[in-house]
Amino acid sequence: MALNRMFRTCPSSGLVFHEPAEKLMRWNAVAAVVSLLVGGILAIGVMLTRWQAVHLLPPDMFYQVLTAHGLNMLVFWIIFFEIAVLYFAASTLLRCRIATPGMAWAGFWLMVLGALVNNYSVLRGDSSVMFTSYAPMGAHPTFYLGLILFAVGALIACFVFFGTLVVAKAERTYQGSVPLVTFGAITAGIIAVFTIAAGAIILIPTFLWSVGLVAHIDSLMYRTVWWAFGHSSQQINVAAHVSVWYAVAAIVFGAKPMSEKVSRGAFLLYILFLQLASAHHLLTDPGLTSNWKIFNTSYAMYLAVLASMVHGLTVPGSIEVAQREKGYNQGLFEWLRKAPWGNPVFSSMFISLIGFGFLGGISGVMMGTEQLNLIIHNTVYVPGHFHATVVVGTTLAFMGLTYFLIPVMFRRELMFAGMAKWQPYVFGLGMAGVSLFLMGAGTLGVPRRHWDISFAGNPFPYEFPGAAWLMMGIAGVTGMIAIVGGAMYLLITVGSVFLGRKIQTPGFQHVRARDGVAPAPQPVAVAIAAHHPSIGVAGFVAPGTFALAMVFLVSFVLYYFINWKYLSTIWPLK
Amino acid sequence: MSAILPPSERVWWKQPLDRVELVWIVVALLWCLIMFFMMPYWHIYGQQNLANEAYRANPGDFSKKTEEMIQKYKVREEGGELKVPVVRPPAGSDVYLIAQLWRWYPMLELEAGKSYRIHLMSMDWLHGFSLQPENINIQVHPGYEHVITVTPTRPGTFAIICNEYCGVNHHTMASRLYVVK
Numbered sequence: 124m125a126l127n128r129m130f131r132t133c134p135s136s137g138l139v140f141h142e143p144a145e146k147l148m149r150w151n152a153v154a155a156v157v158s159l160l161v162g163g164i165l166a167i168g169v170m171l172t173r174w175q176a177v178h179l180l181p182p183d184m185f186y187q188v189l190t191a192h193g194l195n196m197l198v199f200w201i202i203f204f205e206i207a208v209l210y211f212a213a214s215t216l217l218r219c220r221i222a223t224p225g226m227a228w229a230g231f232w233l234m235v236l237g238a239l240v241n242n243y244s245v246l247r248g249d250s251s252v253m254f255t256s257y258a259p260m261g262a263h264p265t266f267y268l269g270l271i272l273f274a275v276g277a278l279i280a281c282f283v284f285f286g287t288l289v290v291a292k293a294e295r296t297y298q299g300s301v302p303l304v305t306f307g308a309i310t311a312g313i314i315a316v317f318t319i320a321a322g323a324i325i326l327i328p329t330f331l332w333s334v335g336l337v338a339h340i341d342s343l344m345y346r347t348v349w350w351a352f353g354h355s356s357q358q359i360n361v362a363a364h365v366s367v368w369y370a371v372a373a374i375v376f377g378a379k380p381m382s383e384k385v386s387r388g389a390f391l392l393y394i395l396f397l398q399l400a401s402a403h404h405l406l407t408d409p410g411l412t413s414n415w416k417i418f419n420t421s422y423a424m425y426l427a428v429l430a431s432m433v434h435g436l437t438v439p440g441s442i443e444v445a446q447r448e449k450g451y452n453q454g455l456f457e458w459l460r461k462a463p464w465g466n467p468v469f470s471s472m473f474i475s476l477i478g479f480g481f482l483g484g485i486s487g488v489m490m491g492t493e494q495l496n497l498i499i500h501n502t503v504y505v506p507g508h509f510h511a512t513v514v515v516g517t518t519l520a521f522m523g524l525t526y527f528l529i530p531v532m533f534r535r536e537l538m539f540a541g542m543a544k545w546q547p548y549v550f551g552l553g554m555a556g557v558s559l560f561l562m563g564a565g566t567l568g569v570p571r572r573h574w575d576i577s578f579a580g581n582p583f584p585y586e587f588p589g590a591a592w593l594m595m596g597i598a599g600v601t602g603m604i605a606i607v608g609g610a611m612y613l614l615i616t617v618g619s620v621f622l623g624r625k626i627q628t629p630g631f632q633h634v635r636a637r638d639g640v641a642p643a644p645q646p647v648a649v650a651i652a653a654h655h656p657s658i659g660v661a662g663f664v665a666p667g668t669f670a671l672a673m674v675f676l677v678s679f680v681l682y683y684f685i686n687w688k689y690l691s692t693i694w695p696l697k
Numbered sequence: 698m699s700a701i702l703p704p705s706e707r708v709w710w711k712q713p714l715d716r717v718e719l720v721w722i723v724v725a726l727l728w729c730l731i732m733f734f735m736m737p738y739w740h741i742y743g744q745q746n747l748a749n750e751a752y753r754a755n756p757g758d759f760s761k762k763t764e765e766m767i768q769k770y771k772v773r774e775e776g777g778e779l780k781v782p783v784v785r786p787p788a789g790s791d792v793y794l795i796a797q798l799w800r801w802y803p804m805l806e807l808e809a810g811k812s813y814r815i816h817l818m819s820m821d822w823l824h825g826f827s828l829q830p831e832n833i834n835i836q837v838h839p840g841y842e843h844v845i846t847v848t849p850t851r852p853g854t855f856a857i858i859c860n861e862y863c864g865v866n867h868h869t870m871a872s873r874l875y876v877v878k
């Protein structure tokens with residue numbers, strides 16, 4: 124046991140790391156970055172083929188590369204990183220030893236094995252089925268096997284995370300309630316467990332079908348259960364990156380949640396109202412009634428959407444309050460103007476927040492409306508939408524967190540600090556361009572996962588409007604900018620981790636938990652000063668954030684009704 | 698650093714809400730309710746709603762019904778060598794459209810302003826019915842016969858393309874739909 128009790132206090136951040144946990148976080152983060160590298164190289168092929176003027180790859184290779192891009196990005200990069208975030212939120216933030224590090228390693232290696240097996244199947248060339256692998260289109264058995272192994276590994280990691288929470292509680296490593304960020308991570312962990320259960324329910328029979336042990340997989344059943352897995356996993360991403368936003372606000376500004384109750388309540392809504400999550404992917408499918416669709420996409424009031432709208436206010440709101448208390452209290456936006464825009468930890472987080480809300484959030488709710496789905500279903504609007512959520516939102520938030528973790532966890536100075544300043548802008552704005560223009564092209568009907576929108580050689584070609592071609596071209600250009608941004612990130616992180624100047628901790632030595640770690644800080648008795656009376660405008664402590672929220676709402680309402688207007692012009696259907 | 702530390706007030710759930718938060722929660726909830734009501738509202742007052750009419754069906758039966766329709770209402774063939782039949786079914790009738798690797802079959806000619814019950818089904822994998830430039834997009838399943846009543850509003854030559862990935866020739870799966878006066 125003694126070995127399991129090595130702790131280190133980070134001299135710059137004051138965070139307490141349990142060494143075995145820290146090593147796990149490092150390895151998971153490295154596996155994540157390797158997946159991002161692979162997915163990023165593939166993104167070049169995808170983007171340059173969809174940019175019809177370049178049309179780089181032949182069709183079979185395009186579909187193969189697109190399959191591998193989706194999997195390495197959406198599954199492997201994101202989930203490896205999330206496991207690192209879970210361990211950070213449990214072990215580091217609660218100053219607790221990690222439960223069963225041996226199991227955690229077993230989980231990690233299973234995930235690595237699963238990722239390799241799955242990539243192998245796609246590389247074979249007979250499994251270009253996209254990450255959704257809709258039956259009855261079949262892939263090689265190793266395709267499903269790889270995903271199952273990966274999921275089992277991730278499930279083990281979730282249980283190690285929960286085990287660590289139990290240990291922290293039992294050993295009283297913290298007082299009172301867990302920090303908000305840990306609470307958010309718990310939300311992500313809980314959603315992950317039932318997401319993976321849905322994954323098992325669909326992938327195991329499909330695997331058996333691929334080896335001939337199950338005779339038939341119904342396509343509608345497949346889509347329903349697959350999306351219960353596929354969509355809930357997006358809710359994990361949201362819970363994880365919102366937690367990262369709160370963490371960054373705390374780390375960079377010392378911001379304190381505006382009120383714990385609201386922020387925690389909003390996380391709870393994610394768990395409770397994670398709609399029967401497949402519903403909004405099935406809005407144009409036969410065999411499901413409208414009542415089922417309407418109820419399950421919204422639970423009669425869109426409470427999960429409400430939760431994200433709440434976080435979208437409270438995160439910048441808490442930053443505003445912290446800034447105003449520091450004296451940036453003039454007007455509506457002095458707090459924002461004086462924010463550290465040159466600090467990539469902050470700029471990543473803020474671009475992530477804005478991009479996720481304005482581009483990803485609004486478009487997502489529009490798409491998820493039963494009738495409006497008719498005008499975008501399976502068009503390139505869909506990848507446009509989720510490059511705003513999972514790339515500008517989740518990926519960029521994780522990138523920002525890495526800049527914080529390199530000195531703290533890898534104990535290396537950040538290399539290319541000047542480049543790091545620019546990276547979030549290059550990647551974030553490039554990606555925002557990709558999302559926006561793919562959405563634009565999708566509105567004009569351009570299909571997703573499609574090799575040739577010129578229909579060359581086809582007896583019945585369709586000619587898309589010039590604007591659609593133009594927008595696919597601009598998406599191509601901004602996509603290349605995003606690729607450059609991604610390459611900058613990889614250069615900075617890989618360079619720093621392997622070659623960065625080592626940060627020495629004078630007099631550093633391993634200590635045992637019980638006798639070495641400083642006691643958890645006593646709660647500071649904050650005189651509840653009748654709510655920051657001295658800051659803000661017109662009785663609002665965060666008027667700037669509120670104004671931004673109103674801009675958001677107005678954009679949302681306008682965009683939403685513009686799409687109803689558009690819908691009303693198409694052929695009547697019933 | 699507080700979101701990463703335990704809450705400073707131990708009974709944080711009694712801490713009062715901030716006014717900014719309260720106002721926003723109320724406004725956002727109202728908006729969420731409006732968005733919810735838009736969907737049932739459109740079912741009652743809107744023109745564009747998907748039917749709830751769908752049947753389990755087997756490909757053999759479906760293609761037999763399609764062939765019968767073609768026999769009765771074929772007006773010509775198109776596509777040179779391909780000889781794709783073009784059918785012109787009477788207004789209000791049941792019209793069958795097969796999706797299969799990698800074609801739409803047969804080709805339809807409809808009359809503007811008249812309604813048709815279009816039956817959509819796939820013979821093999823998933824396909825995506827995408828009518829352009831109207832931009833109506835519907836998922837097509839094997840084994841499920843989806844019945845949609847459409848009323849083309851304007852004459853013209855429209856395209857039906859496939860927008861659900863269906864294998865290596867997915868991008869070649871395109872056809873036409875004629876709407877005449």
Ligand code: HEM
Pocket residue numbers: 163166167169170173189190192193194196197200201253254255503506510513514518557570571572573602603605606609
């Ligand atoms: C670095 C720049 C990136 C570029 C230029 C890019 C570009 C694209 C494009 C154009 C498509 C759509 C292709 C189509 O439907 O025909 C696509 C698909 C996709 N991308 Fe990316 N992407 C990038 C990064 C990422 C990242 C970081 C993630 C995830 C975190 C991601 C996840 C996906 C997924 C899941 C798909 C869907 C694949 C499918 O339809 O099966 N991408 N990407």
Ligand SMILES: [Cu+2]
Pocket residue numbers: 797799823824825859860861862863867870
């Ligand atoms: Cu198809």
Ligand SMILES: [Cu+2]
Pocket residue numbers: 824825859860861862863864867868870
């Ligand atoms: Cu297709």
